[in-house]
Amino acid sequence: MSAQPTIVVDGLSIPLLGFGTWELSPPDARRMVAEALRIGYRHIDTAWIYKNEAAVGDGIRDAIEAGHVTRDDIWLTTKIWVAHFGHDALLAQARESATSLGFTPDLLLLHWPKAEPTFAETLGALNEAKDQGLTRSIGLSNFPSAEFKQAQGLSKAKLVTNQVEYHPYLANGPLLATARELGSSITAWSPLAQGKIADDPVINAIGKALGKSAGQVTLRWLIQQDVIAIPRTTKVSRAEESFDIFDFTLSDEEMARIHALARPDGRLGDWLDPAFKWDEAA
Template sequence: MASTNASPLPAPAVPLTSSVSIPQLGFGLYKVPEDEAETIVGQALAAGYRHLDSAALYGNEAGVGRALRTAFDGGLAREDLFVTSKVWNDDQGYDSTLRAFEATRNDLGLDYLDLYLIHWPCAARGLYTETYRALEKLHDDGLVRAIGVSNFQPAHLRHLLESADVVPAVNQVELHPWLQQRELREVHAELGIATEAWSPLARGRLLDDPELTAIAAAHGVSVAQVVLRWHLQEGTIVFPKASTPERMAQNADVFGFTLEKETMRHIAGLDRGFRSGSHPDDVA
C-alpha cells in the first residue's frame, strides 16, 4: 500500500496545455500482470511516482484502480496524480472509442483521466481522425484534461490536424539513444506537441551497450540512470517500468547528477534507427 506521507519525486512539470502539466518522469504499466498491479502501483506511489502510464491493452486497469482507491483512502489527493490511458486499435471509431473510454474510466475508478491517447494510428483502417473526434468530445465534456496520440508519424500528424480542433498535447513514441526520432521531434516542436518516450531502455537492450556502460561508470550510476537522465535533459517525458521497489527507487534517482554537453553529444552519435517494438506502419 502506498504511503500517503511519501514525498513526490522532484520531477519537472512539463506543460501540455495552458492549464495541464505532466510530471516528466513517470511509471509505466506495460506488461504488469493484473493480479500484481495493485501491489506494484502501490509501491510506485510509495516511491514518489505521481505519473502513471496505462492502456486498455495492458489488461491491468482494474488492478491499477484498486491501488488508486487504496491510495485515495489513505489521503493521496486525486489532483496530485497524473493518469494516462489509451484507446486500443480494435476500439477505434467514434462511438466505440467513447464506450472504450467508459470501460477504462470504470476500471480505474476515476471521474476523469488526465490524458487519453490513440494507441496506434492504424492508418489502413482510416479511423484515427474519427477516433480523435471522440477524444475531442471527451475533452470538451471535461472527462479528459488533455488528449493526444501515440506512435503517429509526421504524415499522420499533419493529416489529423487538417480536421482536428485540438492539437494533440503529446505523441508517445518509441524513443531511446538507439532510436532518437530527430525528424519526428522537429515536427513535434513545430506543432507544439510534447514528446513522450515508451521503451526508453529499448526493452533492456541498452543496458549492455559498452559506450553507455562507460558513461555510467564515469558518473557512478547505472546505465538505466544514464539513459533516463539523457531523456530528461532532452526534454522527453519518460516512464520506465519496474517490478521491484529497489529498481523503482533506482530509476527515480536521476535528479542528483547531470550529463555534460560532451556526453550528450556522444550519446547523440549512438542513434542507429533500432526499434525494439513495432514500426507504426506495420500495425494494422
Template sequence: MIPVVEAKGTKIPSIGLGTMTLKDDVCIEAVSAALKMGYRHVDTATFYANEAEVGEGIRTSGIPRDEIFLTTKVRHGDLAPDDFEAAVDASLKRLGVPYVDLLLIHWPNPAIPPAAYIPNLCKAKRTGQAKNIGVANFTIALLDEAERLADEPLINNQIEVHPFLDQNTILADCERRGISVTAYCPLGRGRIPGHAALDRIATAYNKTEAQIALRWLVQQGLSAIPRTATPEKMKLNIDIFDFKLSEAEMTEIGTLAEPNGRLINPPQAPKWDI
C-alpha cells in the same frame, strides 16, 4: 518532487511508471509502491488489460487522485465512431475514476481514417472524460491530419525513444508544434545495461546505465515511462535529477542509434518518418 514537462499549459511529470505486462496483484502493488515513493505519473492502456489493477493501485496508495497524472489509451480496434465512446466509458469504469489526465489514441489504424476518431477524442475532452488529449505512434503526416481535424489542443505524442533508435525527425516536429513527447521503451527493453559507452558515463557519475539513459531523455525535454515492478529499480529511475550530462555526453549518446533499433513495429504501425 519530480520535475515536469510543460505542453500547452499542462504539466506532465517527466518520469512516470509504465505498466505494460504488469498484471493482477503485481500491478496493484507496483502502482501503489511507485506513488508512495514519489511518482505522480502512471501510464496504462486498454490493450494492457490492467486498468482495473492500476485504478486499485492508485486507491491503495492513499495519494489523492488530483495529485496523479493518469494516462490511458484507446486501442486501434476501437477507433470507429460507434466504438470510441463506449471504449472510453469502459476504461473509466475499469479505472474507477471519472476522468483521466491524458487520453491517447494508442495506434493509428490504416483501415480507419483520423477523421473518424479525432472528433470523438476532442469530445472526450469537452465532456470532462479527459483533461487532455493526444496520440501515440503518430508520424509527421498523421500529426498534420490530426491537428487539422482537432478543435481541442493535442498535447502529447507517445513514441518509442531510447538511445538505439534515431527519432530526431519526429522529435523536432513535435517540438515545433508544441506537442510534448513521452518516451516508451526508454530503456530499450533490457539493452541498456552493460553497454560500453553508457557504462563509462555511468561510472563517472556513480549512476547506473539505465539512469544515464533516462537522464538523456529528460534532459531533452521528454517524459519517460520505464516499466518495473521492483521498488529498488523504481527508486533508481527517479534518482536522476541530481546531475546533468555534458553536451559532449548528450551528443555521444545520441550517436548510439542503430539502423534496426526500433523494437515495436506491429502490423498497424504507420510508415515511420526517417
C-alpha cells in the same frame, strides 16, 4: 522528495518521469503502481489493451489511502485500442476505461495510427470524449510526423503528446522536431530499450564517472531533452533507482555520446498497420 521536472503543454503540467505498466499482471500492476507513488512518481501510464486498468486504479487508491498522494497529485494516462477507433466504440471505451480506473484520466491517447476509420472520425470522437469530461486532455501514440500533423489539423483540442518508441538505439529526431513545432511533447516508450541499456559499455562508462547506473543515465538523457520517460519494472529497487535521476546532469558531450548509439536496426516494436512507418530521416 526531490522537485520533479515537468513539461507544460497547453497549460497542463506533465511530470517528465512516469511509470509504465505494459505487461504487468493485475497483481503486479496494483503493487507497483502503489509502490511507485510511494517512491515519488507522479505519472502513471496504462492502456485498455494492457488489461490492467482496474488494477492500476486499485494501486492509486492504495497510495491515496496510505496518505502518499492525492488524486490531484497524479498524471494518469490511458489509451484507446485500435479496435475502438469508430465513433461509438471510441466513446464506449473511454467510458469503460474511466469506470475501470475509477478515475477520469488526465490523458487519453489513440494507441496506434490506423487508416480505417478515417482520422477525421476518430479525432472527432476523441474530442467528443474530452468534451464529455471522459478525459482531461487527448493525444496520440505511434504517429509518424505527417500523420501527427494531419491529426492535429483535424483536432479542435491540442494533442498534448505523441507516445513513441525512443531510446538510445533509435533516433527519432524528426519526430521530436515535429512535436516542438506543434507545441506538443514526446513521450518515450521502452525508454530503457527493454533493459538492453544495462549492458551498454558507453552508457555504463558515463554512469561510472557520475556514480549512476546505465538506467539512470538513460532516463536522465531523455528528460534532459524535455522528453517524457515511462520506464516499467516489477522490482521496487529498480523503481527507486529509476526515480533517483534529479540530482545530476549530463554534459553536452555525454548527451552526444549517447545520441551516437542510435542505429538503423534499433527499433524494438513492430507496426500494427504496415501502412505507417517512422519519418524517413529517423
